[in-house]
Amino acid sequence: MWTGTWQTTYGEIILRQVGNKVSGEYIRGRGIFDGELDLTGKVLKGKFTNTVRSKEGNFIFNLESNNTFEGKWGWDSSIDIKWNGTLHIETNMNGESFRTLEEDTFGNPNELLRFVLHSTKNIEDNDFLKSIDIALGGIALKYIPNLLKISDKFWESYKNQKNKIYSFDYKTKKIIKEIDTSYLLSDIEIREKTKLSENKLPPRIPILINKVMPNLEKDFPNLPLELKKHKFFILTLPYYLDDFKNETCNLNGTLFDISYLLKHDIKLDSVSPDLEYEYIKPLSSFSENKDCSNVSGDWHLKNIRFDTVPNNIDGSGVRIGHPDTGWTPHPELNFKNNYSENYDLSSDVNIFDVNSESAEEAVPSGNNPLFQYHHGTSTGGLLISKHEYEDNNGDKKDSKVKGIATGATVVSIRAINSVIRVGTITLTSAISKAIEEDVDIISLSVGGIPFFSLEWLIKIAVWKNIIVVAAAGNYSQMIVAPASYSDCIAVGGSTMDDLPWVGSAYNIPLIFNSKLDISAPSKNICVPSWKGRGAIVRSGNGTSYATAIVAGAAALWLQTFNRNTLINQLSGGNSLQELFRAHLHKTAREPSGWNTLINGPGILDLSNLLKLKSLPNPSIYPFPPVIDKLDDFFGMNLEGSVGNRFFPPAWLPVVFGDRIDSVLDEGGEELVSILLSNPELVSIINSLGEDIEEVEEIIDTVVDTGGEVLNDAIDIVENSTRVVVNTIVRGLSNGVKAITGWFL
Template identity: 30%
Template structure:
């Protein structure tokens, strides 16, 4: 099956376009959400993507045939490298760190000052450890694991198989990723791993088959579902291409007073989407020494950092002698820890009070959270705020900061668009491109070039013809 998202022009009738797609293509069509009838999710059961270039060519054809503003393929993209416990972690070279033999299992909790935050909430008679807060987690789903025994769970969903069971079937390519990232949020203090917010109510959502093969439209559907089913925080330990469907879903969640965040990315260098979007909290990764993890993506899009190197998490044993927990690395873990801190903050102050405080100043809960984590971040000596955000998230300082405090700051320059990515990499160059049409494919080529992997995709003929700037063509080796 091939899946696309179609963004209609303002003058188009969604019902008419839907009827045409069903009659002419045998498509299964639904809106992204009840609030977004102009974005159609289109499933073509008899179509598969032979290559990346074919997928984008099909999208351009659909846009032309139906007069849409833009169409994007739900293309699995390998733009979020993770260590592969089966094949080994040798790609990209130099990205991954060796394990630290003498690290305490709780080091990441102490780095973000989660235990101090728990104690502060307890001393104030406030809900602690994320009690009552729902964290939605679009990922690979979860399995039964002793590090998750006793976790408070709410109903999740599987957008891969379209059923109510978000169990991870442990597909190839970092199996158990969703279980690992969940554990650093919610694991009770009963085995090796202790989550930073172990009283959170966890909403597991299977949105992808593998974190190294992310499909953006499926993640967009998961964000919509989580918003509509009561998530207070949505955390995405994944990344890939820009997607108007996912951008719309995130904006909708933020408007509904949900805190939304994503991993900055691994090994690519620059921040990937959705973390790159201005309305999404982007989290980079650090080491036990409070320095940038060697594989973290960096840049002005980063809001905050958290531990991402050799963080203890649940794992799926792959070889004899493997334990079911151990050290892992990646910004996937950094954003999960940050989501836990968001839950601690909401629980401590009370979500209704946080919403009222944000509304009183004409901002969203997301904007209030972003502002306060920047104000309270711990900034080690020599910290580069242009690459790693305001500092390392500090749960205790965040909880002790009054909601009424405001530090006036200028709005940061936008970083979320493909033109802004090109400017970041190449400076101001003369580009005349239909960004709505070609943005996702162009971003795919740029990120693959940065990753050093152009073996699995070639540009479509249409995009190759559309890129006329010689500087960009040389960069992309066209």
């Protein structure tokens, strides 16, 4: 009765009822409720604690209906201040009410099946929900029959268990991890649901629908039509991802098959599954020289000419959105007694755990060598670590970590867990939060597959004159998303010897249409980390670190030239992002022998970047350095309404010939996900691309005779190529296999 999210006189509160006990929180987790119901269940009395002020008060709420309460509160025995609330209700496709997850979340990642629905049409809520319900009935019968066994009690159980997921054995109907409430239907109810689904009638699946940026038009009334017309929804199914993995032989292909069916049945522009396996990951790793003892802690500063930065320029007044693993109270992040002047802890967000309102990451962490712990601490240190720090005893110590923008403010967004994977929807949510928190820069040291909603949000961020900097990728060759989007500034890696870092992604002319904007130090970089409960500094490699360095440089740039002044000088068709990009290109340092075609314009050079005489004229559009900017690499065509449509790089028309449009419309996103999860295939494409005529000859044979001759055609390259291609083809959805002619 009381469980749910309530909009109240003092903002949103979240309550959970177990028996006659009710607990919860308010003010984004900074206040705690603890109360008890009377015999009627309609009067809730108890205490609340303001954890910020360490002060306790009393409250009494009277339930006036199922959806509203009238109440009062006070700091002492006199409870006389009004506190009223209304339950947030959403309606499922059968017209029944159910409570959603918290309004500002997309649900816990890595647990439930989720899809992003994209439409450019005007959608009536009731019709939209009904069409989803009907479509899901048939899909459930074919792909997820156990979905029909779940009752509407799922979400109540989910919230009562604080959003923790417990798996069921669907054959024995026993809970693998014991909880109090079962949400499985009886056999009779399951049969009734199945009959409804077979007859294409609503089968009562208790789904959740959340709109991405629901207040978009209200918050941004002047948003251009080409951005405003796109609507994205997160569809969450009450089914465990781990269970689905165990039941599905071809996980990715099946997820895309479900997406294609939803798209066609509901008549959407696109539907994308939440690919949260290992496609999007932090782009860094630690070196063998873990203690940084043989590495100069400031070589990266010398390399980018940091010594020329004026003493009064430190990024003060600039807010940097930082989607990563979160923050820790490391002294190199300028924390002392759990406080850092560089972190806005009132605005930090935990996307990964809806039960935590803090972006703080646990210390100590685990010791699995495959996990990526405290990545946000490492990249955060390069953003703002002061060049000396004061420990908890007040003693001054020289810092081994040298940050770039030591006066900037970081808004930490915990969007990556300790494991090296994060959902594409989770990253979408993180960008949305960064925009809402009015940051000036977004530093993205993560990368993976392209995602429509992610690119759309980045375009909105750039329209808002937020500078978005992203890592190009490690050992992936092709530049990963979101760096591959033309709206992002793509950052590659360089070394102490002014060479491209061997692990950095790079430009592949004629093969992929994305290109590097700048390179920065990324090898043997001293960064903060932890060993058990001990704060340490260690050496790391990766374009993650180059990205943090460039984001810090952007903060210095905004302070130097004054962000508001620059915006006021921009011409109508330009953005602050393009001005910064043009300035980066113009002032990049090009070492002897540097291949600008492959590795971009050069290495970050602050000595020129912060000089007024080198700043391009903000009133001129387009900027000369980016006049020939290529279209997005596999990005969403926001100028039209075609779903699942990607801008084709040069090699794709060669591969698919006349079928290129239908292939990209139906399965472009899936093909890119396959490429990005198979770096060997990118190497093959790259090597074949050196002789485009040879590629044409091979592919023409495949297209003319069908997929069955693919193996023979590929014999031109190594035998391992054939193995890779066969493996990839087997992982495709049935839909893409039919379109491409790959039936292996």
